[in-house]
Amino acid sequence: MDLIANLGTGFGVALTFANLAYCFGGVLLGTLIGVLPGIGPVPTIAMLLPITYALPPVSALIMLAGIYYGAQYGGSTTAILVNLPGESSSVVTCLDGYQMARQGRAGTALSVAAIGSFIAGTFATLVIASLAVPLAEVALKFGPAEYFSLMVLGLIAAVVLASGSLLKAIGMIVLGLLLGIIGTDVNSGLQRFSFGVPELSDGIGFVVIAMGLFAFAEIIINLEQVEKREIFTNKVEGLWLKWKDFKQALPAILRGTGIGSMLGILPGGGALLSAFASYTVEKKLAKDPSRFGKGAIEGVAGPESANNAGAQASFIPLLTLGIPSNAVMALMVGAMTIHSIQPGPQVMTNNPQLFWGLIVSMWLGNVMLVVLNLPLIGIWVKLLKVPYRLLYPAILLFCCIGVYSLQNNVFDVLMTVVFGVLGWIFVKLECEPAPLLLGFILGPMMEENLRRALLLSRGDWTVFATRPISAVMLGLAVLLLLIIIAPSIRKKREEAFQE
Amino acid sequence: MTFVRSPKDFWAGILFIAFGVAAVTIAYNYPLGTAARMGPGYFPRGLGFIMIGLGSILSLRALKVAGGKIQFASFKPLLIVLGSVLIFGLVAPSLGVIFSTILLVMLSSTAAYDYRWKESIIAALVIAAFTYVTFVWGLSLQLPVWPAFFR
Numbered sequence: 001m002d003l004i005a006n007l008g009t010g011f012g013v014a015l016t017f018a019n020l021a022y023c024f025g026g027v028l029l030g031t032l033i034g035v036l037p038g039i040g041p042v043p044t045i046a047m048l049l050p051i052t053y054a055l056p057p058v059s060a061l062i063m064l065a066g067i068y069y070g071a072q073y074g075g076s077t078t079a080i081l082v083n084l085p086g087e088s089s090s091v092v093t094c095l096d097g098y099q100m101a102r103q104g105r106a107g108t109a110l111s112v113a114a115i116g117s118f119i120a121g122t123f124a125t126l127v128i129a130s131l132a133v134p135l136a137e138v139a140l141k142f143g144p145a146e147y148f149s150l151m152v153l154g155l156i157a158a159v160v161l162a163s164g165s166l167l168k169a170i171g172m173i174v175l176g177l178l179l180g181i182i183g184t185d186v187n188s189g190l191q192r193f194s195f196g197v198p199e200l201s202d203g204i205g206f207v208v209i210a211m212g213l214f215a216f217a218e219i220i221i222n223l224e225q226v227e228k229r230e231i232f233t234n235k236v237e238g239l240w241l242k243w244k245d246f247k248q249a250l251p252a253i254l255r256g257t258g259i260g261s262m263l264g265i266l267p268g269g270g271a272l273l274s275a276f277a278s279y280t281v282e283k284k285l286a287k288d289p290s291r292f293g294k295g296a297i298e299g300v301a302g303p304e305s306a307n308n309a310g311a312q313a314s315f316i317p318l319l320t321l322g323i324p325s326n327a328v329m330a331l332m333v334g335a336m337t338i339h340s341i342q343p344g345p346q347v348m349t350n351n352p353q354l355f356w357g358l359i360v361s362m363w364l365g366n367v368m369l370v371v372l373n374l375p376l377i378g379i380w381v382k383l384l385k386v387p388y389r390l391l392y393p394a395i396l397l398f399c400c401i402g403v404y405s406l407q408n409n410v411f412d413v414l415m416t417v418v419f420g421v422l423g424w425i426f427v428k429l430e431c432e433p434a435p436l437l438l439g440f441i442l443g444p445m446m447e448e449n450l451r452r453a454l455l456l457s458r459g460d461w462t463v464f465a466t467r468p469i470s471a472v473m474l475g476l477a478v479l480l481l482l483i484i485i486a487p488s489i490r491k492k493r494e495e496a497f498q499e
Numbered sequence: 500m501t502f503v504r505s506p507k508d509f510w511a512g513i514l515f516i517a518f519g520v521a522a523v524t525i526a527y528n529y530p531l532g533t534a535a536r537m538g539p540g541y542f543p544r545g546l547g548f549i550m551i552g553l554g555s556i557l558s559l560r561a562l563k564v565a566g567g568k569i570q571f572a573s574f575k576p577l578l579i580v581l582g583s584v585l586i587f588g589l590v591a592p593s594l595g596v597i598f599s600t601i602l603l604v605m606l607s608s609t610a611a612y613d614y615r616w617k618e619s620i621i622a623a624l625v626i627a628a629f630t631y632v633t634f635v636w637g638l639s640l641q642l643p644v645w646p647a648f649f650r
Binding site for chain 1: 507508510511514515518522525526529530533534535536537538539542543546547549550553554556557560567570571572573577580581583584585587588589591596603604607608610611612613614615618619622623626630634642
């Protein structure tokens with residue numbers, strides 16, 4: 001019955017007029033930006049973050065969550081209509097969604113994506129609400145050694161489950177950890193890696209890194225490619241699902257929801273992995289797998305539900321353990337810190353209004369997505385017609401103003417340029433920037449917990465192996481690494497990401 | 500450099516090594532402490548060594564295992580986009596947000612392959628007006644609005 005009481009608290013917070021408005025505004029803005037080709041959720045959130053500075057913490061987080069769902073759904077719209085994935089998790093949607101659009105079934109694809117996302121979102125919200133309390137209770141028993149091992153496991157899992165070279169991804173994490181050190185050391189007051197620059201004494205802002213590595217680098221890469229886009233704008237009709245389509249899609253939606261809710265909880269899981277897994281499952285289960293890639297409705301319904309469920313479930317490690325599992329969650333940690341909330345198990349007990357309010361508004365955000373997107377689809381389609389040459393200067397400007405208003409300081413804008421160059425180099429060298437952001441956010445926490453754990457054990461490193469929970473987590477991390485290094489599985493993994 | 504069989508991995512490795520060496524060298528000036536009482540130099544130095552190790556494995560493996568070449572299309576977008584942001588950052592405090600906005604939009608527009616100068620002027624004015632309404636009125640931005648010699 002606690003669950004109902006808690007959700008009641010949540011509804012009390014989320015259903016105030018102001019918070020409903022912020023949720024709505026977030027979903028609307030998120031979709032608006034997310035629909036623009038080539039802009040995924042990370043730059044969208046980073047760009048819109050400054051708007052939330054002045055809001056009370058609950059409203060700010062509600063709005064950011066809304067922005068996230070909006071951006072995610074906006075990305076799917078672009079994937080279906082233009083065959084341009086705004087982010088990696090909608091790559092899968094491109095496969096069959098775009099084919100459906102080419103066959104004149106864009107409307108069906110868009111509405112099955114919306115309905116699937118809604119069902120998945122509702123279920124995942126319930127999962128969060130029921131898992132949060134027990135998980136947070138476990139987390140409260142964690143000492144520094146357990147926290148350190150948990151973070152190691154989280155970081156390793158995040159790179160193992162992502163695509164690309166493992167060595168490079170681990171390197172990017174370590175680089176992120178190093179960047180996180182910049183600034184004043186809390187224990188000794190010493191300035192580290194600040195080169196005597198007073199602006200660096202508080203460290204680099206995570207928005208600076210996110211904008212440079214994601215937004216700026218993406219814009220530059222987009223400009224390097226001269227591509228013709230084919231948009232199916234005149235054929236968006238028939239938004240009402242036919243019963244036959246719905247019946248065909250429903251099992252895929254339910255399976256996608258299950259897959260997403262499970263995989264999303266894992267560190268590094270989230271939207272991307274869920275979408276891939278769901279597509280593979282649907283293809284395996286289909287009587288006629290050859291339909292996939294040619295406009296199979298299950299190929300849109302499954303992954304779209306899975307990526308929404310996964311996106312939502314990835315809030316679980318953040319809210320209960322204080323550990324972000326992907327780049328978007330790393331941004332949410334940053335946003336919480338700006339509002340001086342330390343993410344972790346204590347949020348639920350110290351600030352139940354914020355916690356349950358946020359969870360309920362996740363569900364409300366999903367309702368708004370359906371209500372908002374299907375009727376407004378015409379507007380999104382018009383936005384898709386705006387040529388990129390007019391969009392990117394505006395995006396650049398919003399990034400600049402956003403970075404500036406962090407601390408009202410030009411220095412941050414100049415730092416973003418530095419990270420823009422770095423981000424461009426990373427793209428050229430095929431180094432994923434997401435692990436770097438995770439490392440950057442976790443760096444200070446990791447050092448602090450390492451120090452405390454070894455202080456308590458008087459410098460005995462075996463403490464990580466002798467405390468059972470810590471040992472299990474480190475063991476899992478090693479196991480994950482071994483699995484991925486084993487050649488046969490590595491081949492399979494590459495195949496899976498190729499698809 | 501024909502003995503490098505995977506340039507992407509090789510240079511990524513070199514980059515990691517460079518960051519690692521820098522971290523270790525700079526952190527050398529910070530007290531190391533012991534494992535039980537870690538000084539501010541302990542964690543960064545450790546990370547630096549890990550970085551050097553990872554980078555070395557990556558670069559050495561790139562000599563054996565073949566991989567992708569680095570694709571350079573054009574440096575124009577990189578220079579124009581980041582250059583215009585840099586200029587925006589430098590001039591905004593003195594020139595004010597409206598003129599800096601116009602400058603940023605017009606300069607950065609030139610990076611597009613289908614650049615049209617007339618259109619970019621109109622875009623700059625529209626975006627500047629939007630900035631005024633949203634950021635100056637709506638969100639009370641801290642940047643000065645007009646140039647220093649107007650005020």
